Amino acid sequence: MSSDLIFHQLFEKESSTYTYLIGDPKTGEAIIIDPVLEMVERDYKLIEELDLKLKYILETHVHADHITGSGELRKKTGAKIAINESYQLSCPDIGLVDGQELKFGNINITAFSTPGHTNGCMTYKIDEMIFTGDVLLIRGCGRTDFQDGSSENLFASVREKLFNLSDNVLVYPAHDYNGLTHSSIGMEKKFNPRLNLSVNKAEFQKIMSELKLANPQKIEIAVPANLQCGLV
Ligand SMILES: [Fe+2]
Numbered sequence: 001m002s003s004d005l006i007f008h009q010l011f012e013k014e015s016s017t018y019t020y021l022i023g024d025p026k027t028g029e030a031i032i033i034d035p036v037l038e039m040v041e042r043d044y045k046l047i048e049e050l051d052l053k054l055k056y057i058l059e060t061h062v063h064a065d066h067i068t069g070s071g072e073l074r075k076k077t078g079a080k081i082a083i084n085e086s087y088q089l090s091c092p093d094i095g096l097v098d099g100q101e102l103k104f105g106n107i108n109i110t111a112f113s114t115p116g117h118t119n120g121c122m123t124y125k126i127d128e129m130i131f132t133g134d135v136l137l138i139r140g141c142g143r144t145d146f147q148d149g150s151s152e153n154l155f156a157s158v159r160e161k162l163f164n165l166s167d168n169v170l171v172y173p174a175h176d177y178n179g180l181t182h183s184s185i186g187m188e189k190k191f192n193p194r195l196n197l198s199v200n201k202a203e204f205q206k207i208m209s210e211l212k213l214a215n216p217q218k219i220e221i222a223v224p225a226n227l228q229c230g231l232v
Helices: 037-049 070-077 151-164 185-191 200-210 219-226
Strands: 006-012 018-025 029-033 052-059 078-086 094-096 101-102 107-113 123-126 128-133 172-173
Touching: 006 037, 018 037, 018 172, 029 037, 029 101, 037 070, 052 070, 052 101, 052 107, 052 123, 070 185, 078 107, 151 185, 151 200, 172 185
Parallel strands: 029 052, 052 078, 078 094, 128 172
Antiparallel strands: 006 018, 018 029, 101 107, 107 123, 123 128
């Protein structure tokens, strides 16, 4: 993590979701990535305490396991909501495309399209950190069996895009279920059981097809709510 940034990794217990509040200390402009509805008051209080001006609310994807806090946070702060334009949602302010750049203060964000967990998943890069949503998790990856997920696309997103970044780039995912906070491209290339460099595409697709996971408990509520920025 760069010492030139205000950086808070925030956690929501029920869905084990990480939210990231990142600010430019020189200008006070800030962004938040993947806020959770139930934690909006906590996040807003922190933004106020740090005297930050929230400029963007970035979603890595339309979540199925929790309701986003993006709409509520926009009401409180006036920040603009950004998500991949491919979802064709009407509530966000900005529809992002692959390679698009945004700026807060003097800090650049690059949005990379990394489909696979959902078709509209994006990874955000700031300095030598990437925020991978559910595409690349610590020693794992998101499921690929709903919301137009595709194990073939996820394999390509990770192996051909993310793993082309330098080994010391830090990986900050949207979830961790084991208490880990971050990883690096170099570590995931070696230690990710599904996606390390010795696993080929056919093997990865077999692993994903055999997971047979139950649907997330909140999917019936969360996805429709998240199509409207959580404003239901
Ligand atoms: Fe997800």
